[in-house]
Amino acid sequence: RMVKRYMACRNDIHRYDAPFMAVYKSLIPAEEELEKQKQLMAQLENLVSKEWPHAKLYLYGSCANSFGFPKSDIDVCLAIEDDGINKSEILLKLANILESNKLQNVQALTRARVPIVKLMDPVTGISCDICINNVLAVVNTKLLRDYARIDVRLRQLAFIVKHWAKSRKVNETYQGTLSSYAYVLMCIHFLQLRRPPILPCLQEMEPTYSVRVDNIRCAYFDKVDRLGNFGSSNRETIAELVWGFFNYWAYAHDYSNTVVSVRTGSILGKREKDWTRRVGNDRHLICIEDPFETSHDLGRVVDKFSIRVLREEFERAAKIMHHDPNPCAKLFEPY
Ligand code: CTP
Numbered sequence: 001r002m003v004k005r006y007m008a009c010r011n012d013i014h015r016y017d018a019p020f021m022a023v024y025k026s027l028i029p030a031e032e033e034l035e036k037q038k039q040l041m042a043q044l045e046n047l048v049s050k051e052w053p054h055a056k057l058y059l060y061g062s063c064a065n066s067f068g069f070p071k072s073d074i075d076v077c078l079a080i081e082d083d084g085i086n087k088s089e090i091l092l093k094l095a096n097i098l099e100s101n102k103l104q105n106v107q108a109l110t111r112a113r114v115p116i117v118k119l120m121d122p123v124t125g126i127s128c129d130i131c132i133n134n135v136l137a138v139v140n141t142k143l144l145r146d147y148a149r150i151d152v153r154l155r156q157l158a159f160i161v162k163h164w165a166k167s168r169k170v171n172e173t174y175q176g177t178l179s180s181y182a183y184v185l186m187c188i189h190f191l192q193l194r195r196p197p198i199l200p201c202l203q204e205m206e207p208t209y210s211v212r213v214d215n216i217r218c219a220y221f222d223k224v225d226r227l228g229n230f231g232s233s234n235r236e237t238i239a240e241l242v243w244g245f246f247n248y249w250a251y252a253h254d255y256s257n258t259v260v261s262v263r264t265g266s267i268l269g270k271r272e273k274d275w276t277r278r279v280g281n282d283r284h285l286i287c288i289e290d291p292f293e294t295s296h297d298l299g300r301v302v303d304k305f306s307i308r309v310l311r312e313e314f315e316r317a318a319k320i321m322h323h324d325p326n327p328c329a330k331l332f333e334p335y
């Protein structure tokens, strides 16, 4: 009887594909916005190259990883010759240049954990943070973008999950919940583990892209066009995947013993990573391995209070997906 009920539930779920697709479509940024971002980037590149002819500017984060929402700020990385530079000096100089070129609200935050310059462009209305030499972020942005090109269901699922996390206020790292970056990795991992899989594990394939960043070798198969319709033998639709994702994080994930790993496309044990006890502030209450900085647990921001908040929200979402007649409305109800 349980199986029958489960099947009924899963067959019924297709009723919710259209409403979820409508939410997804409403979250895709308009083409004009991308144009404006490019316009601002071109202006910044021009200003930077006058002062530092060999420096390069890269977009990273949601404006470049294809998981961005409308009206997002943009994240930019200034890559500059590394030996003997003083980041604060460069940031202050950059702030000066930006200010004298009519960019507004320019602020150099040289003492922040990740030092940046903030600015707002009055022409496009876009706000922007510029950091220095955070090349790993540029590379993991590319990895996310390449995964998104393989199967559109990743972008659909990640948009729904991000929208849910923002609505429910569980996308706030300073309050001990998870970053958008962590949620996207959770979605990639979930799709790698579907049977048949919807996504491959690009880091386990023969590398076609390889860079060394701060002594970390970042290598993976990036010619994803050659994969054809990789996930097409799996016919699951957006509503089923949302159902499965929340069901996994509410009831199936083993929080005590396991780590989700996009790098290996599998579930690892906490013991093999030596993530079994608290070290400093890293409590490892929910473990999501960074694909390149493998010693980095993206769940390290989560503490004993926020883990409860998170798990309650996963359960709430799973229950809504199981029982609610109108899950789309309820799921995104503001907290
Ligand atoms: N990043 C990282 N390590 C983290 C958090 C973030 O390397 N622990 C980098 C990633 O390159 C990520 C970028 O910083 O793409 C921005 O992170 P985040 O703000 O979490 O994601 P966005 O995609 O920008 O999401 P949002 O739309 O919420 O701004």
Ligand code: MG
Residues within 6 Å of the ligand: 061, 062, 075
């Ligand atoms: Mg961001």
